[in-house]
Amino acid sequence: MADFRTSTQRERWIFQSHDLMERWAAANQRAAQTLAQYGTTRLSVDLLDGSVSYPEPAPDHVEGSSGVKPLSYEEEQLTRVFYEQKIQEVCAAFKFPHKIQATAIIYFKRFYLQWSVMEHHPKHIMLTCVYASCKVEENHVSAEELDFDLIVYAPYRSIEGFIDDLEDFCRAGNGPFQRLKELRQAAISRVDKMMLTDAPLLYTPGQLALAALHKSNDLLRVVNFERYLETIFSRQHSDCPVEQFVQLTSLIYLLLRT
CATH class of the missing domain: 1.10.472.10 (Cyclin-like)
Structure with missing residues (x-):
């Protein structure tokens, strides 16, 4: 039987408050810098190998001239909570067990410890997390090569x-x-x-x-x-x-x- 005390969740995914703030601030700053440099923040993902690449600047883009303002740290936080609530609503609509809902929310939280909502649209990540939690629940699968762990204790x-x-x-x-x-x-x-x-x-x-x-x-x-x-x-x-x-x-x- 799985044991939380020896789990990767306890080892890798329980933080101090200042650790969370540092991670969110770093992701927010990176996305803001990308927006200033390229005029966009959306990253490209290679469907074959999963590699991530930053966008190429538009030919007429002047660094720092983007008319789009980046989200603030606080705005990102509100956005994450909004989509976490949507996860609960989706799971309730499909009458999923609480375990699936909790796993999906934890996946979502972990993802946005590494990325900004400006880099990956939370609507897509939300649905991906719900799908992944449905597939993974009760299946002991490791994804350490993705710097991610699929088994969640709720x-x-x-x-x-x-x-x-x-x-x-x-x-x-x-x-x-x-x-x-x-x-x-x-x-x-x-x-x-x-x-x-x-x-x-x-x-x-x-x-x-x-x-x-x-x-x-x-x-x-x-x-x-x-x-x-x-x-x-x-x-x-x-x-x-x-x-x-x-x-x-x-x-x-x-x-x-x-």
Whole structure:
């Protein structure tokens, strides 16, 4: 069985906030420079070998004279979020499982860590990511030669695992297990919103799932969640205090308000 702890996702695709900003800024600056130099930002992709080439300047183009202004860093961010929402809408329309939706969004996020939306149109990348996630899901395929990894771990599966664990916790006299279905659905809705933020690139799926369950439980009051966290950390022999995890949850939810 695949294990997130030994996965390429944990090794290569969980970042610090400043790393994300540096990558996005570099892609934005590169695209802006290309626009100034060539009058366009669209890259050409060789269909045979997949190589990427920059456009040739138009014969009458004078560097820096393009009447088209490049997108700002903030405008690119808004564009990415818009198309991430479109991924959710497309997946919902086709009644795809949450796993496919999450995988497609993660692919989309990873792609635009390397490229600007000015270089590759997000509408095309969005559809490609949905298609790829449908093909790859449940198939352990590597694409390391593309500087890309296809296997994605999403918070939805972690939610299911925690709900199963919470059922045992409730049956031991710690809450009404009949309401866990309600808690599960509320947590899934919160993860849907998390997927449109930087959170999947900053935190592990388990952290996101626990944060979603914790916040949902704050509203629904199904179990004593702090007590449940204590049982988890004690079983894992973790030195992480409950208070530290609550602080992490607050940081995750700050992303939903930015």
